[in-house]
Amino acid sequence: MSSSSVPQLLLTGEHEAADGTELSLREAFALLRPRLRPPFPLRSPSSPAEYHQLILALAYGALSDHPRAARAHLVHLHATVSDGYSLFTRTLLHLSLHSFPRLLPSARARLLSVTSELIGTAAVGVDRLVVSLLRWVHIGDFSPPNLWLAEQLLGVLTLRWSWLLEEPSVLTSALFLFLRLLSDHYRLAAGDGRMDSLKSAEVGFCVRALREQFHLCVAIGRDLVRLLQDLVSVPEFRRLWEDLLIRPSDISRLYRRSTPAEYLLMGITPEMETRMRFLLSQVKTGSRRRYLEWFAGKFLRRPEQEAAAVDLVRFVCCAHHPPNEVLRSDVVPRWMMVGWLLTACRKNYFAAGAKLALFYDWLFFDEVNDSIMNIEPAILLMVNSVPEYVELTQTLMEFLLLLVDHYDEGRRDLILQSVRKAFREVVRKGVVQSLDALSTCSLISPALRESFTRLIHGSNPAQAQAVD
Missing domain, CATH: 1.25.40 (Serine Threonine Protein Phosphatase 5, Tetratricopeptide repeat)
Structure with a gap:
């Protein structure tokens, strides 16, 4: 099968060099494509190299193939995986960290959907994948693609709330980001239906995290106070701030705690x-x-x-x-x-x-x-x-x-x-x-x-x- 018939994953400019990761995924998909259609082979890959190639091919297909085939690739993955999804998740993580801005819109949507599914399977390393995706939400960017990404990630995290409680570093990283986004979003006048809906969802997520899991949120350190003070004009956060003032020891404890660098990377x-x-x-x-x-x-x-x-x-x-x-x-x-x-x-x-x-x-x-x-x-x-x-x-x-x-x-x-x-x-x-x-x-x-x-x-x- 010619690689030219393989579906596209990344947008590549006229004078841009080919992406090395995409090339390796694309080649694996082109090579194994005849084996990726149901019914799948009953035997498992016979060697680590064969397993590695199959996982790369399934990752490419899950993100780039037409919807029904992409779903079949995930079914194939679930039936084949033998390493707790570690290689599959690492592959998606590499794409997220290095190629996310160049992913086709359809591939971005698939990546978020697959990530949610990986959370449901407790895949190894999915916590790092979620944090990497959160970091692609730009501060100070009100463009539709950026707002879409914030909406989609917020939806995934809200749906997977019980998982979040088992991954406090992801919960607090998301809290840092959405508090920071809210200070930007509330500078815009109300009346934009999409933005108003997003702000409401962000407020709900952040207030829930702070009200129900404050003992986890203190890991953010003193920058949590800085972020909350930017939001005191928002009614829900004004009430939360007033409650904090009643417990001055909580604020003092945050002041004494330097914010770890990984949270500052979220901005x-x-x-x-x-x-x-x-x-x-x-x-x-x-x-x-x-x-x-x-x-x-x-x-x-x-x-x-x-x-x-x-x-x-x-x-x-x-x-x-x-x-x-x-x-x-x-x-x-x-x-x-x-x-x-x-x-x-x-x-x-x-x-x-x-x-x-x-x-x-x-x-x-x-x-x-x-x-x-x-x-x-x-x-x-x-x-x-x-x-x-x-x-x-x-x-x-x-x-x-x-x-x-x-x-x-x-x-x-x-x-x-x-x-x-x-x-x-x-x-x-x-x-x-x-x-x-x-x-x-x-x-x-x-x-x-x-x-x-x-x-x-x-x-x-x-x-x-x-x-x-």
């Missing part, structure tokens, strides 16, 4: 992660402009895409910690990337969110449990922006002072002590030699310098000496 797609890690590990500072322009054109071009800058800042600070050889090289440093992301925020709302993302770990910093790498970009951005971009330095200093005073007025003393610990630690660890560039710079307004000095030193001269 950016696998493609964005790959490109950003490349920029921060391979691109030299002097060559950064054209790469940054490409990144902005791809991911931050439209005004609503600015929302993703918030998640990118959190990723850079808390999920990308380069090794020492990169830190000592002339590769684009993280602080410079954060500065560029801040300039990408033209709307005040997104700019404030990005600055909060930058300083968030400062507000609850504990030198025992928090990584200094999470707070390093902010101090280096403030110090290195003097004198050429002193306006940016002043803006960040003013924002940090506002956060200390107003972010959580009931815990102002805790936040003040945490910020002072952070300043002491960046000096002690040699991230900066001293804070003189901020506290004595004549280009910074005297009133701001005075407020900043009080912030870091307090009224105790011994504290000032310790910090400097």
Whole structure:
């Protein structure tokens, strides 16, 4: 059978190279296609290589063949599988991580349907597949395909709620994503039937998770508070927030818990992660402009895409910690990337969110449990922006002072002590030699310098000496 008659799986541009994974799947399907029609052979594959080839062929057919044949391929799979679906699931996971944007719409729909079926069979590795699919929902993207993907995944997870409770990492990853999406979706005016329906489903899922499984949700850590505060104008979340305020120990427990990097990855797609890690590990500072322009054109071009800058800042600070050889090289440093992301925020709302993302770990910093790498970009951005971009330095200093005073007025003393610990630690660890560039710079307004000095030193001269 000619491979030209094999159904298509991926969209391939005129000048794009063939996808290696699709080629191997396609070849397996073309080779075994005569054996994939009922009645299926009664014998199982006689060797691991034959089994491997058959699973690849069934994966391709399940995603690309016409509906009745695709269903038959899944029946064949269930009758043949001998490894807990591990190879089949790994194959779908690889397609999801590396090829999802190029999958034909029909193949995307099949992938989600097959994933739901794999959940029902307790397939090995299906948890990782679900998380990878969740990550392809773009923040700041209101296009029909993106809204469709959010709707479909929400439907799968709601249908498979009992399974979710057995996979708390998937539950909390989904909660992080849909809370983040809600803050975007609620900025749109009501009246769009599809969006209103999606928002209602997102609210239902998130509130159910938080009400029924809060003990699991705390695994998200302090960023859960940040996400919930973005939603206090939504009635269901306002009531939930009021209930949390009655139990202040819950909020304090979240503040003390640094958010694991895997949750912060939920705010950016696998493609964005790959490109950003490349920029921060391979691109030299002097060559950064054209790469940054490409990144902005791809991911931050439209005004609503600015929302993703918030998640990118959190990723850079808390999920990308380069090794020492990169830190000592002339590769684009993280602080410079954060500065560029801040300039990408033209709307005040997104700019404030990005600055909060930058300083968030400062507000609850504990030198025992928090990584200094999470707070390093902010101090280096403030110090290195003097004198050429002193306006940016002043803006960040003013924002940090506002956060200390107003972010959580009931815990102002805790936040003040945490910020002072952070300043002491960046000096002690040699991230900066001293804070003189901020506290004595004549280009910074005297009133701001005075407020900043009080912030870091307090009224105790011994504290000032310790910090400097």
